[in-house]
Amino acid sequence: MASDKPEFLQEAGPAAWRLAAQVVTAVGQVLLWILTGIGRLLKPLTGRLVASLYGRSTPPDPSHRAPGGTMYARPGAAAPTPHTPPLLRWLHAWRRFGRSWWYGPVTGAVLALAALFEIPLHHRQAVSLLGGFALASTVPLMFRRESLRPAAAITLGALAASLLSGQPLLATTAFAALYTLFLLAQQLPRQSTGVLGVGSVVAVGVVYVASGSLDGIPWPASLVAVVAALGLGDARRTVETAEASMDEERERNSETLTRLNAVQREQAVLRERARIARELHDVVAHSVSMIAVQAETAPYTMQTLSPEAKNGFAEIAGAAREALEEMRRLLSVLRAEPNAEPAEVTPQPRLDRLNELIDSHRGAGGEAQLRVNGAVRPLSTTIELSAYRIVQEALTNARRHAPGSRVRVELDYLGDRLAVRVTDDGSPVPVTRVENRTKAMGHGLVGMRERATLLGGRFAAGPRAEGGFAVQAELPVGQNRRS
CATH class of the missing domain: 3.30.565.10 (Histidine kinase-like ATPase, C-terminal domain)
Structure with missing residues (x-):
């Protein structure tokens, strides 16, 4: 069935779309030019900022370069002290602080002081019921590393009691509760974390129904915050488990590689000893064969030999032949290796x-x-x-x-x-x-x-x-x- 629209209307739609695309492309290109120009203007400033934070790699000292181009330290010269960028120094300092025993008490005390300073913003006195609930919700976190579950029970219980009694929600106590959920999800098994999540969602629903403490916060935002805290804790636990497994795997691989290198080196020593033994066999065999030949031909070249001398030369030749047979037998054992190199048939070099x-x-x-x-x-x-x-x-x-x-x-x-x-x-x-x-x-x-x-x-x-x-x-x- 033919379209009832005029032909110019059928062509106007695609043309308008192409025109709109060209306009968008032109506007985007202009914005890209502007941003590129701003970036070039700010490049020296950003370069200095990045260099100050991450450090600047310095070229090696030319005086430490050997004539052939190989880098070696000069005799008697002190090794250069590596320069650690400021950002890495801050990160290392923070990690050392995080591993210290006083990390928990300090951060918990800072959080409690922040809660007390926040109370006047809600037109309340620090020495009040709200202040008591605020301290009860934050001070237990000072002992979270030693006794996480009892501290978490006090923190979450104090916050729930504060909200059910009609006290306003403090940002510090809310952070303390969410951080506590994060720590619990990080340490508890996944099944227990699920039970904790259901209980937390029910507790948030009860607060919304029984009091007006959370009326200023949309309930979907509260649920998302609780679920996000639990999800991040569970994800962190998964990452730590994976890292521990990877560390164990790397350690096992390192041990395996160490043993493999030791075996390869031992095999290389054995192969080289076999090769040396074959070469020495060729050298000694030549000398012993010369002894045997000389001892066998002596009775024919020296007619005046006594019977006793002839017997002595015969014994020398026989002993030489037996020595050659023993050396060939030992060499056959060396050459029985599956990957042994073929023995040289040319005279040994000198x-x-x-x-x-x-x-x-x-x-x-x-x-x-x-x-x-x-x-x-x-x-x-x-x-x-x-x-x-x-x-x-x-x-x-x-x-x-x-x-x-x-x-x-x-x-x-x-x-x-x-x-x-x-x-x-x-x-x-x-x-x-x-x-x-x-x-x-x-x-x-x-x-x-x-x-x-x-x-x-x-x-x-x-x-x-x-x-x-x-x-x-x-x-x-x-x-x-x-x-």
Whole structure:
């Protein structure tokens, strides 16, 4: 059925709506411009106000920056004292006050004094029936932490008696009653809180019917205030229960993570020891196999040997072969780990290959220098292998945690030990990464420490005072010679 309205009337409605929308948009845009301009004018003032309340973050002192960009404290310099913003100081002071034993007596006494000062505003004397009811409704709150339920009974009963006797309602006594309901709902079970709510609503209804003390307050407002006080108390109890549960959960998670980290570290130690044992097996196996071969070939190369000497060489070869079999059996146990790394089949590296290691580090984008001090002399294969692996792991950690830094490798041939030192000067990486470097390099440091400890040496690693990181190891050599 066609519309009876003229065509211009049908189009006038949408046009009027679009025009009204444009007018509203224009007015709103003008208001936004005005508010934006006011905000820009007040921005310096608000910035100073916020800075005075919350504090202003100050940039770090450039004198504490290491040459490579890493932040370290200067040697002997006192640590800067952190500045607490005023607002946080006030909040901390209030929290300390709230946790103190005199919080309840002080706040209750202040509320009682406020009630006495409010009584003259209603043209009544402080020493009167209203004053007695006011004190009875506020003074018990001084003991609310020790005996909440008896104090609440006195407070609510005194207020109900005051209203039923026709006394005017004081703002302080009304606040005391609502606060008491809040505290009860915060501590009582939810079922008891429901019973308390029903009783409070009935009591408010009885006061409205039996006296005119609340005639100036609409009854819906009174009911909403009572229900709101109980609801806020119940919500607070729920929040506190949830926070307690979260704290317990965080504590359990922390304990679990601590145990997990301990297990992971123990597994890393075991894996590194197995790896070191495999490498040492390869070294010792080579030497023992050489002994066996020499002992077996001696009777054929030396024709003048007596039968007793030939038997001695045979026993040496047999003992060497048995030792090799025992080492292979032990190594098979180590290699039985499900996640064990495959053993190397190439010859184990020694210190004469350090230049190749330095060149590979440079090829990966790093800077490294090698310096050798003292009289270079041949050492045992185990000592040279351990020193090589320590330098290799230190260079790997430098590339991983301080990319682009300059690394210095030093070998000191001392009388009874070989000192290995690998240092870097830091790198322009985030400060938090460098500060947590010791933790992040956990497994690498474990391997280096295990190598030094198994040989009876010493090991140390950590940040340097002038910036960067240092790895130091001392391996005892005694009278060892190249095997």
